[in-house]
Amino acid sequence: MIDYRDLHPGQWEVAQSDARFRYLVCGRGWGKDYFAIFDTLQALSQDRARRGFYALYVGPSHEQVRKIAWERWKLAVPRKYLAKEPAEKRMELQFRWGPRLQLVGSDRVDSLRGPDIHHLVVTEHAFCRPELWTAIRPGLRTAADRALLITTPNGPNHAWDQWQMVQGDVDWARFSQPTWANPGHDRAGLEEARRTLSRTQFDQEYGAEFEALTGAIYADFSLQRNASQPQHLDPHADIWVGQDFNADLYSAVIAQPRNGGIAIIDEIVTRRTIYDHIEALKAWFDFRRIDWRRRVRVAIDSSGEYNQTTRGASSDAPLLRKAGFKTHADSQNPTVIARIHALQALMLSGTGDVRLWVDPRCKETIKCLLNQTWNQWHKPDKSKGLDHLPDALGYLAWALYPIKPKTFAVAN
Numbered sequence: 001m002i003d004y005r006d007l008h009p010g011q012w013e014v015a016q017s018d019a020r021f022r023y024l025v026c027g028r029g030w031g032k033d034y035f036a037i038f039d040t041l042q043a044l045s046q047d048r049a050r051r052g053f054y055a056l057y058v059g060p061s062h063e064q065v066r067k068i069a070w071e072r073w074k075l076a077v078p079r080k081y082l083a084k085e086p087a088e089k090r091m092e093l094q095f096r097w098g099p100r101l102q103l104v105g106s107d108r109v110d111s112l113r114g115p116d117i118h119h120l121v122v123t124e125h126a127f128c129r130p131e132l133w134t135a136i137r138p139g140l141r142t143a144a145d146r147a148l149l150i151t152t153p154n155g156p157n158h159a160w161d162q163w164q165m166v167q168g169d170v171d172w173a174r175f176s177q178p179t180w181a182n183p184g185h186d187r188a189g190l191e192e193a194r195r196t197l198s199r200t201q202f203d204q205e206y207g208a209e210f211e212a213l214t215g216a217i218y219a220d221f222s223l224q225r226n227a228s229q230p231q232h233l234d235p236h237a238d239i240w241v242g243q244d245f246n247a248d249l250y251s252a253v254i255a256q257p258r259n260g261g262i263a264i265i266d267e268i269v270t271r272r273t274i275y276d277h278i279e280a281l282k283a284w285f286d287f288r289r290i291d292w293r294r295r296v297r298v299a300i301d302s303s304g305e306y307n308q309t310t311r312g313a314s315s316d317a318p319l320l321r322k323a324g325f326k327t328h329a330d331s332q333n334p335t336v337i338a339r340i341h342a343l344q345a346l347m348l349s350g351t352g353d354v355r356l357w358v359d360p361r362c363k364e365t366i367k368c369l370l371n372q373t374w375n376q377w378h379k380p381d382k383s384k385g386l387d388h389l390p391d392a393l394g395y396l397a398w399a400l401y402p403i404k405p406k407t408f409a410v411a412n
């Protein structure tokens with residue numbers, strides 16, 4: 001059984017709050033899963049938690065909740081405290097003194113409307129369905145009904161909106177605690193993350209900072225750090241092209257992997273058809289006597305396999321291959337934010353390492369990286385035409401240096 005004496009000081013601070021609604025933003029490895037279970041068990045042990053008391057525990061998806069949270073709950077609660085065996089299908093625990101706890105995913109939000117909720121815990125709120133809080137808030141009907149929202153930030157999305165909206169509300173208490181607020185955090189894992197992630201992603205996921213991903217998307221891109229020196233083509237090294245497809249505007253960056261990073265040597269923007277763009281790519285390599293059929297690989301978005309931007313033509317990626325270029329794409333696209341993080345990590349890592357170098361003559365690429373922002377819906381702004389070259393570069397960054405999820409040891 002979870003014991004309050006096992007809480008670290010950061011967890012104890014949140015546990016002591018008597019606010020009706022608490023919003024906890026914390027870094028990975030802070031111990032939020034442990035604390036979510038502790039907080040719910042505390043509510044289930046109160047005097048008012050008798051027959052008819054209903055506690056709800058919500059995670060991003062029903063599948064995730066079943067695979068992770070449900071198994072943890074069954075280990076956390078001794079059978080002697082239960083009136084009957086756990087209900088596997090409904091993911092429900094009935095406690096012998098009367099209260100009931102149910103686990104569910106936010107992807108089943110419609111099923112959460114209606115019932116009275118006496119205690120609510122939402123884990124990874126930033127990864128849950130945006131409409132979740134609106135759907136279940138009416139179920140917290142009385143002043144005694146409480147809620148705890150816990151999350152690691154995930155860019156300026158609905159969780160960020162709510163964090164801003166509840167500031168100063170007397171019913172709410174906000175807590176922001178980085179990973180290192182947990183004295184038992186995995187120090188080696190934290191330092192590995194600092195080395196491999198961008199500064200903004202590290203500040204977001206481990207420093208628990210929503211603000212790290214507001215304003216300019218590529219805020220760490222610097223002319224002095226990233227675009228002050230000419231980048232020369234090495235005729236003997238691998239050559240890559242990052243390619244973005246869009247009707248009447250085809251954008252490419254020509255690059256080489258270098259010293260664990262990427263050197264951007266040139267850019268090609270074609271404002272006609274995919275056929276004109278292919279010819280422009282061929283001409284660039286032919287002029288430098290490079291056998292593009294053998295030596296060049298083109299990183300694309302996987303949707304390019306199906307995207308047809310020229311009327312009556314085949315899809316764009318097959319046309320590239322028909323012309324003789326080799327293409328590279330994952331079977332499934334990473335999320336937009338994951339691709340942006342991969343590119344940001346090259347611009348400036350959490351430890352200050354720079355692994356992206358852009359030739360100063362790539363003026364369009366530089367302009368886009370300096371000026372592209374988030375729109376009001378917290379998506380990359382596409383209204384100004386600044387998204388195509390960063391997208392092309394992002395496909396290349398993900399192809400060469402993808403940031404895959406890693407699991408670090410976590411102490412409570």
